[in-house]
Amino acid sequence: MKSAILSVGTELLFGQVTNTNTVYLSQKLNLMGIDVMYHSTVGDNPERAKHELRRLLEEVDLVITTGGLGPTQDDLTKEMAAEVMGVELVLDKEELKKLESFFIKLGREMTENNIKQVMLPVTDGFALPNNGGTAPGCVFEKNGKTVICLPGPPREMTAMFTESVVPYLYKKVDAVIFSRMIKTIGIGESQLENDLQPVINGQTDPTIATYAKEGESCVRVTSKRATEAEAVAAVDAMVEKIRGLVGQYIYSINDEELNQVVARKLIEKNLTISSAESCTGGLFASTLIGNDGISSSFERALVTYSNRAKEEELGVSRETLERFGAVSEETAVEMADGLRKVTGSDLCISVTGIAGPSGGTEEKPVGLVYICLNYKGEVDCREYRVRQLNRNWIRNYVVMLMLRMVYQKIK
Amino acid sequence: MKSAILSVGTELLFGQVTNTNTVYLSQKLNLMGIDVMYHSTVGDNPERAKHELRRLLEEVDLVITTGGLGPTQDDLTKEMAAEVMGVELVLDKEELKKLESFFIKLGREMTENNIKQVMLPVTDGFALPNNGGTAPGCVFEKNGKTVICLPGPPREMTAMFTESVVPYLYKKVDAVIFSRMIKTIGIGESQLENDLQPVINGQTDPTIATYAKEGESCVRVTSKRATEAEAVAAVDAMVEKIRGLVGQYIYSINDEELNQVVARKLIEKNLTISSAESCTGGLFASTLIGNDGISSSFERALVTYSNRAKEEELGVSRETLERFGAVSEETAVEMADGLRKVTGSDLCISVTGIAGPSGGTEEKPVGLVYICLNYKGEVDCREYRVRQLNRNWIRNYVVMLMLRMVYQKIK
Numbered sequence: 001m002k003s004a005i006l007s008v009g010t011e012l013l014f015g016q017v018t019n020t021n022t023v024y025l026s027q028k029l030n031l032m033g034i035d036v037m038y039h040s041t042v043g044d045n046p047e048r049a050k051h052e053l054r055r056l057l058e059e060v061d062l063v064i065t066t067g068g069l070g071p072t073q074d075d076l077t078k079e080m081a082a083e084v085m086g087v088e089l090v091l092d093k094e095e096l097k098k099l100e101s102f103f104i105k106l107g108r109e110m111t112e113n114n115i116k117q118v119m120l121p122v123t124d125g126f127a128l129p130n131n132g133g134t135a136p137g138c139v140f141e142k143n144g145k146t147v148i149c150l151p152g153p154p155r156e157m158t159a160m161f162t163e164s165v166v167p168y169l170y171k172k173v174d175a176v177i178f179s180r181m182i183k184t185i186g187i188g189e190s191q192l193e194n195d196l197q198p199v200i201n202g203q204t205d206p207t208i209a210t211y212a213k214e215g216e217s218c219v220r221v222t223s224k225r226a227t228e229a230e231a232v233a234a235v236d237a238m239v240e241k242i243r244g245l246v247g248q249y250i251y252s253i254n255d256e257e258l259n260q261v262v263a264r265k266l267i268e269k270n271l272t273i274s275s276a277e278s279c280t281g282g283l284f285a286s287t288l289i290g291n292d293g294i295s296s297s298f299e300r301a302l303v304t305y306s307n308r309a310k311e312e313e314l315g316v317s318r319e320t321l322e323r324f325g326a327v328s329e330e331t332a333v334e335m336a337d338g339l340r341k342v343t344g345s346d347l348c349i350s351v352t353g354i355a356g357p358s359g360g361t362e363e364k365p366v367g368l369v370y371i372c373l374n375y376k377g378e379v380d381c382r383e384y385r386v387r388q389l390n391r392n393w394i395r396n397y398v399v400m401l402m403l404r405m406v407y408q409k410i411k
Numbered sequence: 412m413k414s415a416i417l418s419v420g421t422e423l424l425f426g427q428v429t430n431t432n433t434v435y436l437s438q439k440l441n442l443m444g445i446d447v448m449y450h451s452t453v454g455d456n457p458e459r460a461k462h463e464l465r466r467l468l469e470e471v472d473l474v475i476t477t478g479g480l481g482p483t484q485d486d487l488t489k490e491m492a493a494e495v496m497g498v499e500l501v502l503d504k505e506e507l508k509k510l511e512s513f514f515i516k517l518g519r520e521m522t523e524n525n526i527k528q529v530m531l532p533v534t535d536g537f538a539l540p541n542n543g544g545t546a547p548g549c550v551f552e553k554n555g556k557t558v559i560c561l562p563g564p565p566r567e568m569t570a571m572f573t574e575s576v577v578p579y580l581y582k583k584v585d586a587v588i589f590s591r592m593i594k595t596i597g598i599g600e601s602q603l604e605n606d607l608q609p610v611i612n613g614q615t616d617p618t619i620a621t622y623a624k625e626g627e628s629c630v631r632v633t634s635k636r637a638t639e640a641e642a643v644a645a646v647d648a649m650v651e652k653i654r655g656l657v658g659q660y661i662y663s664i665n666d667e668e669l670n671q672v673v674a675r676k677l678i679e680k681n682l683t684i685s686s687a688e689s690c691t692g693g694l695f696a697s698t699l700i701g702n703d704g705i706s707s708s709f710e711r712a713l714v715t716y717s718n719r720a721k722e723e724e725l726g727v728s729r730e731t732l733e734r735f736g737a738v739s740e741e742t743a744v745e746m747a748d749g750l751r752k753v754t755g756s757d758l759c760i761s762v763t764g765i766a767g768p769s770g771g772t773e774e775k776p777v778g779l780v781y782i783c784l785n786y787k788g789e790v791d792c793r794e795y796r797v798r799q800l801n802r803n804w805i806r807n808y809v810v811m812l813m814l815r816m817v818y819q820k821i822k
Contacts, residue, residue: 015438041450281699284693300716305705
C-alpha cells in the first residue's frame, strides 16, 4: 500500500513549528509495511488543501492528514476531506456529550465555535476518539481510497494513531518492511559508502543507504517481505556483513542515541558516574538522566558555573583558577579530582569551556573546551576547539564529545 | 513572489530525521516577503523528484531544494533539477581544487564518487560555495523560474543560505512580510480566539491566527506591505489592540521562549538563582544556562538524584526522607532551604518527583512532582500531578512549570 502524509497549517509554512508528526507517522507506517511516497504541507486554505489532497489521491491510496481539526476559523481539514471524498459530515451526539463534559470539568464555558469539532462522518467513514484532547479525528473510506484525519498537536496525534489507527491499518496490509539504523562514529559518509561497496552494488532487497548526521554517519538497511520474521532475518544477515566491513565504527544497530548506549552500558557494567559541568550547564547530566534506570549509576551532578562554585563544591584551588583560568586543563583536572573526592564515583567527568557568544578572547576563543575523565583515579584530559557556531550548538556538541569519551572508556 | 520548499531524501520519508530545514527556510523566506505555498518531501528517486519539481514550478516561481548534493549514489538533486530546467552541468575547476585540498587537510583519500559534487551550472545558473562542508549548492534561473539547490545537513544549508542566497533573493523581492508571535500562558486556544473576535473579524491585513502548542496558546500577527517600516507599524498597532483584550496572559511578543524571558528578567532585575533538581536531572539548569549572560544570575546548580546526595549536598534530614519520602512537599521545602544556605541566591528552586516509567506506586504515581520556590526566605511549594506520558515529556513539562513559577514571581 502506498501512502502520503498531508500536514495542514499555515504556521508550518511560516516556519513557526517543526513538523515532528511526519517523522512519527513515517516511522510507524513503514513499520507496518506501508510505503510513504510523499510528505506535503499546505496552509489553512481550503482550495489549495483540496487541490493537494486530490493530487495525492491520484498517486497513493492512503493519505493521512494532520492539523486543522480544532474549533477556530482556520480549522477546515475535515470539511475539505469530506468534500474531496464526497462524504457527508453529521453531528455526532456521543462526541458532543464528551466535549460538553470536558468544558464543565475545566470550569470553562464551551464557546460555539467548538461544535464543528464534532461534525463527523458516519457512512463511508467513522470517528476516531481523542483521549488526549478535544478534537476527534476520523476516517473516510470510499472507492478504494482512504483519508485519515488526525489532530495537529503531536501528543494527541500519536495517541490517536496508536489507539485507533494502527489496529485499523493492520487489517489492510499485506507485506512488512523492517529496517535497522546502524550508527557509527569516527568515519565520514563518503568513506562509509566507499567501504560498503561490496554489499551495496546491485543490492535490491535489503536496500542499503548511507547518510550524514551531525558528527556521525549512519547506514539504513531495509527489507520488505511477506512476514516480519523474513524481513528481520534478511536485514540482520546484511547487518552482519556490514559489521564485517566497518564494525569498528559501529556503536548501535538499534537506532539508539549515543546517550542511550552509554546509559545502558554503565548500568550493565555496574559503573557509577557523576559530572561537574560548567559551560554545558547541566546538559550532560540531563541527557544521561533521560534514561530510565540510570539511578543505579548516576547519583549526583554539579553545575559549577562560577569560580566560587568550583572552589566551594569541588575544592578547585583559587591559585589554579587565578594562574591558569577557569577554562584550562589544570582546572578541568582539579574539577574531576574534586568530584571524585566528593562522590567516589567510578567515572568522574568534568567540563569547562567557552560556549559563547560572549566570553571569548584571542588566547581563549569561543569553542575552547577541556573535558577531563577521571576513571578510578586514571586521568584523561583533552582539549577541543569546537566550531564557533552558536551557544547551544556548542553545548550540545560538547556533550556529544563527553559521551564519546565515556563510551570509548567503557565499551 | 511565491515559493515552495522541496526536501529530497528517502530518510525523511522513513521518518529517520526531523525536517528542520523547512522551518528555517520558511521563516527566512517569509521575512523577505516571499510567500511559501508548499512544503514537499520526496525520496531519492529521480523520476518522482523531477515530477514533483515540475508540478511545483507550475504553481510557484521559486523552488528551494534541500538534500541530495553529496557524493553517494542516492545524491541526485542537481542532476534532476538541471534536467527539469533544461540547464547543463559542467565540471567546476575552482570547486574541484577546493574539494581536493579539503581531503588533503583531513588526511583522507578523495574517492571518485566525490567528483559529482563539483558538476555545476555556469550558464542559466551559478554555483553557491559551501563554507561549512564539501558539497557546493547552485542556482538555476531560466524562463522566469528559479530553482536553488542547497545541502541537506542543516548547518551547511543555513550557512549557505545566509551567505549566498539571501543577498541574491533580496534583489528579487518587492514587498516585505513582517510577523510577530504573541505567546501566552493560562488561556486555551478556543477562548483566546473567542476573546480576540473584536479584532479578528473581517481583518485582512494584518492577519491574525491563533494556534495551540504544548501548554501554551499563541497568536500570529502578520502584515505584508511595500516596506519593512510599514509592515512593522501595522503589526505593532494590532499587537497593542490585542494587549488591550488579552494582555494579562501575554509573556512575550518577540517569539521568545519562556526560558529566554525568565533569563532576561533575572538579569535585568539583578536577581540570583540556583536550583536543586532531582527528577529533571539538570534540565532546568541547562535550559536557563542556554541563555548568554546568565552567569551574572545563575552561578550554581545541584542535581541531587539520590537520597544520599540530597542529604550531603543540601542537608535534607534523613528523618524527613524516611518519614515522608524523597518525593514529598517536606523534602522539596528542605531541598530549597538547604540550597539557600549553600548558595544564598535570591531564588532557590527545588524539584522532586517521579518521571517514570518506573518508580511509581499507587500512593505516589508517575507524574507526581513537588516544586518549591524559596524567594528570599519566602516559601511557595506546589504539588502537581502531571500527565503520565513519557519520561522526557514529563521532565520537559516540569521544567516549564518551574519556569512559570519563577516568571510569575519575578515579572
